[in-house]
Structure formats: structure tokens, C-alpha cells
Amino acid sequence: MEGVDVVRELMRIEKKLEHIERLLNELLEVEEGYAIMKLSEESLRDFLEDEPDIYSEEDLKVRYR
Numbered sequence: 001m002e003g004v005d006v007v008r009e010l011m012r013i014e015k016k017l018e019h020i021e022r023l024l025n026e027l028l029e030v031e032e033g034y035a036i037m038k039l040s041e042e043s044l045r046d047f048l049e050d051e052p053d054i055y056s057e058e059d060l061k062v063r064y065r
Contacts, residue, residue, distance in 0.1 A: 057063075
């Protein structure tokens with residue numbers, strides 16, 4: 001019986017590890033997406049800095065303070 005318990009425990013651990021692996025992969029995908037967006041923002045900053053604003057403050061309907 002003891003061998004069956006060890007096998008059952010190993011299977012439970014394996015399932016938990018698979019779940020952790022899936023969560024880590026999801027986290028990495030989110031981090032990669034964030035890194036790409038940040039890189040795009042930084043690389044476009046100089047280009048967009050000299051462009052005129054499309055909207056002025058007068059165009060705003062709601063102002064946050």
C-alpha cells in the first residue's frame with residue numbers, strides 16, 4: 001500500500017508542477033507584451049515629441065485634477 005501512496009503523491013505533485021508551469025508561461029507572455037509596448041513607446045517618443053497635438057485642452061469635456 002505504501003508504494004501506491006507514493007505513486008499517488010507523485011502524480012499529485014506532477015499535476016501541480018504542470019499548473020505552475022502554465023501560470024509561469026502566462027506571466028512570461030504578459031511580461032513580454034509589456035516589454036514590447038514599453039519599447040515601442042520609448043522608440044516613438046522622439047518622433048512624436050515634435051508632432052503637434054491633435055487635441056487641445058479646450059477640446060476636453062472632462063478635466064481631472
